[in-house]
Amino acid sequence: METDLKLESSLWVGNKRYRGVLTGWHFYWTEVDKNRDKKTISVPVAEVVGVEEGCVEILPRKSVEDTDKDFTVFYVKRSSSGGSSGFLWRLGRTQFSCPSRVLRDQWTKHLRTALKTHSPLRPKRLLVFINPFGGKRKGRKIYHSVVAPLFELAGISSHVIVTERANQARDHLLKKDLTDFDGVVCVGGDGMFSEILHGLIGRTQQEAGLCENDPAVILQPCPLHIGIIPAGSTDCVCYATVGVVDPVTSALHIIVGDSQPLDVCSVHHASALVRYSVSLLGYGFYGDVLAESEKHRWMGPLRYEYSGTLVYLSNRSYAGIVQYLPADPLLSSPRDKIRCLSGCSVCSRSTERLFSHSSDSASLYSSHCSQFSSDSEGEWVSVEGRFRCVSLTCMSCSCPRSPLGLSPSAHLADGTGDLILVWDTNPLDFLTYLHRQTSTQDQFDLPFVEVHRVKAVRFCLPSGKEGESYEEIGGGNCEISDEERGSVETENSASSQQNLAETGTGQEMADEQKTVPPFMCCLCCSKTPAVSVWNCDGEILPFTEILCRIHGQLVHLYARGIEDEATIQNCREESNNCERRCILHNKTGLNFGL
Ligand SMILES: CCCCCCCCCCCCC/C=C/[C@@H](O)[C@H](COP(=O)(O)O)NC(=O)CCCCCCCCCCCCCCC
């Protein structure tokens, strides 16, 4: 239908005359003044936000003066974010005057038809969940003052739910009728995004009759897109998929119907699904930081820096067995310095491979550690020792605190995750590693750090430690030798005797004496809790021994990956090529030249 979309005429912007051209893929206007350099402004039709008759202002939205020869076009304008990542998107607005009302109507009609043709995923109806307590508690304000007016301008209707409890959004998505919606918008942080993720993945598998507990099952991709309006503490998923944490930019990506597939990691324990993860699945340092930070939620986002410093000073490491199934090294490597940017070729090449469905056999995911040693599972690699942290991430995990992320060359949609092992080392070395996560220096170029691109991971405790657990938030069971226990007992002997009489067995008492408040213990006598906890996208997992599998491109976001100058240029060339191909196919194209 390209032919129907073409239009060309004189247009006025203020008192300057322009030649306006709609080619189908692009709308551009060039100043008609032979004495000066010709200035052309070009907007891809896919980035037009809305077209209105008359002279329309937004914020507050009003028709200033309804001249019947005018129309106003709203579109995406980029500006530098000032950081190392993507662009800020802003709303551009230009008011045009036509020679006649008939022509004005042609322009608005053709532009609107072109929008529908060139961005088919633009949502018409959205289900919006706002977490009023996320981040700095500004979710409601951000949505109503910044996002809602843009949705209205773009003709999107939304059903808004301000949550009153945790997991309300997840439960709604699992049970309620979703037929009228094109997508779900999450106003909040990574924890809120995780709720939406669980609701949508769960609902999709229920409807497909698939068992989420089985790590070998090929899960069904979710049909609804997810939009993220960042209003949380870390906003890693937003930053890693858009390149900036900015509600206007994210709202515009939703409006134009961008689509970014995303890998998801399923976490299992004892043949049952525990959770899904897209950003950080971290044991050791990041688990301890999360556990500590939950006590200081009132601090808002700063709780992480505060807790991070406390946990760093407690100087802990943990014993564990990590087993992983390496991804094909010929496809990509976590150290190849290729960043996943908008239009990423590594991810595009993965799409076909991921959906050929010839993947790994069920036996690869059997749930006991001991089975790894069998010959039939020769692909698995196993390492054992003490770790500062073990992290698995399906994406770079870039965020404002770490602009390139925990794994700068990880891919959003290649069906793999990056496993980062930081072996036990001295505090200064570990600080170097942490610091490199915030800079451009290579955090993997350190002798105590390993990174592997993987399809699946298992984590077990060394024998003898399987039964142990991290005691709720901020509590760990310290490993104390018999001699040391003697001295603790001596100090507390009076109360110990009393407890023994009052409460129970000698074994219970011995266990109790081993438990020392973590920071008293760890800061004063440099002891470490025996086990840490898993931080799964900001939630503490109830199990230590887990099996993880990456599911390629399981969900789609209203995003397009991180843009840089080169990706925008490629995109322009690509759309020009498409346009040229269309022109060749449509030599009979009609022009409304005037
Ligand atoms: C020397 C400075 C070192 C700074 C190290 C910064 C590393 C930042 C890595 C961030 C990875 C983020 C992965 C995303 C995780 C989120 O899913 C998840 C949930 O997000 P939500 O609350 O928005 O729902 N967020 C988190 O788990 C937060 C992790 C943030 C960890 C920050 C740690 C700061 C450490 C500061 C150490 C300071 C040492 C000072 C020594 C004197």
Ligand SMILES: Nc1ncnc2c1ncn2[C@@H]1O[C@H](COP(=O)(O)OP(=O)(O)O)[C@@H](O)[C@H]1O
């Ligand atoms: N109304 C609510 N009351 C309490 N908790 C909520 C509510 N809505 C959502 N949550 C939960 O709050 C947690 C944190 O939300 P999030 O938006 O990620 O903020 P932050 O980034 O500050 O952690 C999530 O786990 C989510 O399930």
Ligand SMILES: [Ca+2]
């Ligand atoms: Ca990935």
